Amino acid sequence: MTARIQIEDASPFALVEEPSAPAIETEGRVRYLVVSGRQDDDLWGPVGALWISEDGRRGGFLVNPWALWTGSEVVRSYHGALERGWSPETIYRYWQTEVWRGSYSVDHEREAETLLLLSELVAVL
16 A cells, blocks of 8 residues: 555545555655745645655655645646656655756755654654
């Protein structure tokens, strides 16, 4: 099971839902990229973190609570890429190497011992 955030509502105004606790708790070491952009209060700050499992098979985007709208858009883009046949690893590499001009900034890659720890970090960024 992947720990991707899922949008159940087809409405364009739907916000993301948290991944299930078992999915977050079972994923071990992950690499991640903190993505910054315009938050819901119109200030610049962390939108969330794009993550990839150690084996490159699973990944997703964890949304910062201060950026639900923008984070939801990144999640939609992530899901769209998966639907077009991109793998979690390909999506991660794209975000890692893309030069973002204006919309987002992406920090250098970091590691977390578990996805649960990364989730907790994203919640307090």
